[in-house]
Amino acid sequence: MRRIAPFALLLAVVAVLLARAGDHPRATSFGRAEVLRVVDGDTIRVRLDGRTERVRYIGVDTPESVKPGTPVQCFAKRAAAANAALVAGRSVRLVGDVEQRDRYGRLLAYVYREPDGAFVNAQLVRDGYARTLTIAPNVAHARQFAQLARTAREGGRGLWAACAIG
Numbered sequence: 628m629r630r631i632a633p634f635a636l637l638l639a640v641v642a643v644l645l646a647r648a649g650d651h652p653r654a655t656s657f658g659r660a661e662v663l664r665v666v667d668g669d670t671i672r673v674r675l676d677g678r679t680e681r682v683r684y685i686g687v688d689t690p691e692s693v694k695p696g697t698p699v700q701c702f703a704k705r706a707a708a709a710n711a712a713l714v715a716g717r718s719v720r721l722v723g724d725v726e727q728r729d730r731y732g733r734l735l736a737y738v739y740r741e742p743d744g745a746f747v748n749a750q751l752v753r754d755g756y757a758r759t760l761t762i763a764p765n766v767a768h769a770r771q772f773a774q775l776a777r778t779a780r781e782g783g784r785g786l787w788a789a790c791a792i793g
Contacts, residue, residue, distance in 0.1 A: 659718055659741065660675040660682075661674045661718055662718075665715050667689060668757060671710070682735075684738055685724055686768050687757040688759070689706035701790035702785065705786075706757060713740060713750060714740055719741060720741055721736040722736060722737045748772070755783075758776060
């Protein structure tokens, strides 16, 4: 019996570690990029490894300002301006999650401003410029974003005060 107990404990520890690995996949670093243009509140164009890439921020959604066939939504221009203030003309570090691209071919990334490391996705949610948009399997920061959005909503920051949001 004594030999089985340590083995069972080892199996339990391995099971917990594997379960946690599924919740937080190993991040893929796409590397450092130069922001060429801010498209809107959650999309940028960058120069990465000598090529131009469209980058869609993972886990957040800002009101639409440039989507064809869609009117400019409440707070869209302010969200785009906030994004521009954070990253326009700057260097950023792009980190992926499980999926590298969305159905439109855009690179999916968590964006960190250089050289200070500010987490842009989180900052937009914290300041009320973005809501959460959790699309599995890209969920590494979903809990963090949900908490930031809840705090922004309760504090009436940004779009939470300016727009009628259901």
